Amino acid sequence: MKLQRRDLLIAGGALSAAGIASWDNLRGPASNGRPPSPVAVIKAASYSDDLVSRIRSGIHACGLNVQGKSVLLKPNLVEFDKSTSINTDVAVLAAALEVFQSLGAASVHIAEGPGHRRDTWDIARLARYRTEIPGFDARFTDLNRDDVSSIPQFADEGEFFFPNTALRADLIVSVAKMKTHHWAGATLSMKNFFGLVPGNVYGWPKNKLHHIGIPRSIVELNRVFRRTFAIVDGIVGMEGNGPIQGKPKPAGVLVMGPDLVAVDATCCRIMGINPDKVEYITMATGLGNSHPSRVHQRAERPETLRTDFDLVDSFRHLRL
Amino acid sequence: MSPSSAFARELLFRAQNTDGGWGYFPGKQSWLEPSAYAWLALHNAPGAAPALARTLALILSWQRADGGWSPNGLVNQSTWVTSLALTVLAAARQTAGTPFQRGMDWLMGSEGVEGSWFNRVTARLGLVDPGRDISLTGWPWLAGTSSWVEPTAHALTALRKAPGRSDIAARIDTGTKQIWSLRCADGGWNYGAPNALHVNLPSYPETTALALVGLAGSSQTRLSQALEHARSLAAKPQSPMASAWLAIACRLHGIEPPQPAATPGPEADLLVTSLCAIAEPAGNWHLLGGAR
Numbered sequence: 001m002k003l004q005r006r007d008l009l010i011a012g013g014a015l016s017a018a019g020i021a022s023w024d025n026l027r028g029p030a031s032n033g034r035p036p037s038p039v040a041v042i043k044a045a046s047y048s049d050d051l052v053s054r055i056r057s058g059i060h061a062c063g064l065n066v067q068g069k070s071v072l073l074k075p076n077l078v079e080f081d082k083s084t085s086i087n088t089d090v091a092v093l094a095a096a097l098e099v100f101q102s103l104g105a106a107s108v109h110i111a112e113g114p115g116h117r118r119d120t121w122d123i124a125r126l127a128r129y130r131t132e133i134p135g136f137d138a139r140f141t142d143l144n145r146d147d148v149s150s151i152p153q154f155a156d157e158g159e160f161f162f163p164n165t166a167l168r169a170d171l172i173v174s175v176a177k178m179k180t181h182h183w184a185g186a187t188l189s190m191k192n193f194f195g196l197v198p199g200n201v202y203g204w205p206k207n208k209l210h211h212i213g214i215p216r217s218i219v220e221l222n223r224v225f226r227r228t229f230a231i232v233d234g235i236v237g238m239e240g241n242g243p244i245q246g247k248p249k250p251a252g253v254l255v256m257g258p259d260l261v262a263v264d265a266t267c268c269r270i271m272g273i274n275p276d277k278v279e280y281i282t283m284a285t286g287l288g289n290s291h292p293s294r295v296h297q298r299a300e301r302p303e304t305l306r307t308d309f310d311l312v313d314s315f316r317h318l319r320l
Numbered sequence: 321m322s323p324s325s326a327f328a329r330e331l332l333f334r335a336q337n338t339d340g341g342w343g344y345f346p347g348k349q350s351w352l353e354p355s356a357y358a359w360l361a362l363h364n365a366p367g368a369a370p371a372l373a374r375t376l377a378l379i380l381s382w383q384r385a386d387g388g389w390s391p392n393g394l395v396n397q398s399t400w401v402t403s404l405a406l407t408v409l410a411a412a413r414q415t416a417g418t419p420f421q422r423g424m425d426w427l428m429g430s431e432g433v434e435g436s437w438f439n440r441v442t443a444r445l446g447l448v449d450p451g452r453d454i455s456l457t458g459w460p461w462l463a464g465t466s467s468w469v470e471p472t473a474h475a476l477t478a479l480r481k482a483p484g485r486s487d488i489a490a491r492i493d494t495g496t497k498q499i500w501s502l503r504c505a506d507g508g509w510n511y512g513a514p515n516a517l518h519v520n521l522p523s524y525p526e527t528t529a530l531a532l533v534g535l536a537g538s539s540q541t542r543l544s545q546a547l548e549h550a551r552s553l554a555a556k557p558q559s560p561m562a563s564a565w566l567a568i569a570c571r572l573h574g575i576e577p578p579q580p581a582a583t584p585g586p587e588a589d590l591l592v593t594s595l596c597a598i599a600e601p602a603g604n605w606h607l608l609g610g611a612r
Contacts, residue, residue: 081522116511118470119526121586122559130584137586145344145591148394161395182517200344200351201395203461203468204511211433211465245519312517 037259037289038062039266040298041305044235045252051095055231058256059099061298064229067104072169073097076177076192076233077112078243080126085236085248088175090128092233092254096175097133110136111165113143113195115205120144141165144199155212155220161201166225172196174230174260178237178253178267180246184214185278185315186271187243188264189230193221215280222260222287230263231256234270239309251307253300261288262295272308274320328597329365332358335590339393340374342590351392352382356404357594363411363604376412379405380419387422388430399462400471402427403478410481411607424482427475428491432460432467451515456498468512469502469527473534480537480610496538499531507549525553529565536572537610547573554578560585564595568605 040058044051073096075088093110100108110133114120120142121130130136146163154160166172176192184191194209194217202208209217222228232255239249253270257263261284265275275281275290282290289295311318336342341350342358359375362368382389382405388398389405402423409420433439434450435457442448458472472495479488479495504514508523509531515521532550535543547570554566555578563582570577585592598605 079522117524117526119524119559119561121589122562122583125559125583140586142344142586147343147349148392150394159396200353201391201399201462203400203465204470205468205513207461207465207468241517241519244521245516 034289036294036296037257037262038296038298039255039257039262041266041300041302042254043252043300044254047089047091047235051091052098054254055095055099058254062257064258066100066171068106069170071100071105071108072166072172073108073110073175074172074192074195075112075175077123077127078114079116080123084246085238086244087127088177088233090132093129093175094133096173096231109141110139111141111143113197113199115194118204143196146198148198148201151224155216161198162196163198166196170227172225172228174228176230176232178232178234178251179242180239180309180311181243182241182312184280185318186268186273188267189232189260190218190222190264190280193225196221196225215283218280219283222284228260229258230260232263232267234267241312249309253305259288261290265290266295266302269302269320270305272306272320273318277318325597325600325603328593329362331593332362333371336371340378344591346588349392352379352389352401352404354591354594355379356408357591359408360411360604360607361594361597363607379408383419387426397462398426400459400474403474406478407481415481415483427478428487430459431457433464434466453501456494456501458495458498469499469509470530472499473530476534477608496535499534507546525558525562526565528553529569532569533572533608547575551575555580557581557583559583560592560596564592564599567599568608571605572609
């Protein structure tokens with residue numbers, strides 16, 4: 001099988017010796033002295049279920065305190081195609097907003113910087129965010145057109161720019177979608193942070209990240225943004241040729257936790273994917289817990305809810 | 321001037337930052353992109369000259385030593401916005417000046433990395449499927465990355481404004497061919513990937529229009545089919561951003577665009593406000609065209 005163009009780009013990035021050295025800094029022993037990570041797996045059969053109580057119970061199960069904090073909800077808003085399930089469902093985002101407001105957060109905003117389309121507000125309209133989330137327009141920031149500040153050192157870059165809205169949040173909640181991904185294997189709470197990279201500096205698509213390498217970029221983004229929590233919408237995910245052209249896959253779950261590595265590893269186990277074979281998860285062991293012995297599952301056990309997501313040929317080896 | 325364009329211009333005047341630039345939204349950092357479109361929108365507007373002189377001074381101050389422009393005062397790298405700066409300088413009749421010439425040199429030296437020798441060799445040996453014709457190289461968003469539809473379209477617009485340069489014709493030809501090669505199966509354009517894993521990807525209205533802006537001045541016979549596609553898109557309710565770009569593209573190609581009501585956009589979006597003003601029948605859409 002021929003490699004695809006993006007494989008080539010990734011391979012090119014991987015040739016950088018300096019890059020390999022900095023990856024090693026992120027690797028470490030399975031626990032790295034960290035306490036185990038709580039991950040709540042909550043059943044939700046449909047978007048008409050009471051998602052507010054489910055998200056609230058998941059947050060409580062993970063012991064998250066948002067009192068007085070500025071919270072930023074970061075959905076996965078990519079493109080719109082009514083025949084499939086690309087984006088975080090509006091019901092999940094609306095429920096998360098209601099819950100964080102009720103938990104005493106000082107402010108709750110929503111922000112996203114889609115990777116393909118410039119017209120963020122139109123995707124938000126098509127995904128019904130603007131019509132079904134009260135006050136959405138006033139709460140929303142298009143991260144592709146936000147003011148920016150630089151941080152030192154991102155991969156091999158001496159400085160890298162991020163939106164001020166993301167940099168200034170006390171807590172970023174990755175309200176992600178449970179999907180397979182034809183370049184990364186899976187896209188969950190960690191990959192969702194691609195949307196924190198500003199298009200007004202790096203363009204559409206955020207090709208800089210592809211040249212750095214997708215797995216490495218995912219890890220770097222999660223190294224930069226550490227005050228985080230994840231809510232993964234797996235009520236209806238996407239299988240096959242994700243993240244855009246796959247098929248809807250009902251998994252009937254919400255997966256939540258403060259350790260995004262642990263959340264993504266748990267999602268993989270639910271999807272029938274071996275997280276130890278997902279490159280960005282194995283590269284992120286210095287950032288969080290992926291081994292089952294270091295993940296304290298709350299509510300449901302992931303193995304009881306396993307529903308295998310179809311994988312494209314190039315990722316069939318990921319099957320659990 | 322229509323009431324809507326008068327309102328747009330009033331909003332732009334009020335939202336200009338003290339440094340002479342515009343943010344994407346009022347009160348935000350000045351960026352070259354919204355500043356360039358605001359400048360184009362207000363060009364020749366009554367009483368606008370002092371404001372536009374400050375904008376031009378700011379844009380000139382953002383030119384870097386390598387001849388390119390950074391997207392704002394913070395980013396220490398020349399990027400695709402160089403094309404927008406050159407378009408503004410051309411509209412300001414400053415093509416004879418050193419900033420314009422140095423900017424053109426930078427733009428001529430900028431190209432996507434997909435056409436690198438390594439990629440060409442591996443593709444020729446059959447080791448990789450690059451997913452596009454990498455002999456056709458356009459312009460990237462920033463150095464070290466691949467070329468894409470929108471920065472290529474803006475570069476073509478800027479290059480067509482360079483008087484008396486003999487070296488640009490080949491780049492215009494290759495960039496034009498690349499845009500055509502990246503056309504989606506549905507007849508429009510997206511960011512620059514007509515398919516993934518051999519499955520067709522859909523086009524977007526705003527990028528379809530931008531591709532056609534880049535192709536203005538092109539004499540390709542297949543333009544008529546693409547323009548009909550754009551016209552059909554323009555006949556449907558689109559976002560303000562897409563409606564504006566579609567109207568600009570249609571007008572540049574001599575087509576009167578349909579004007580259905582746009583879907584609601586965000587309040588005080590200065591980029592879109594400028595684009596809408598440029599797209600008006602009496603707007604400055606012609607400044608984005610092929611002729612200087």
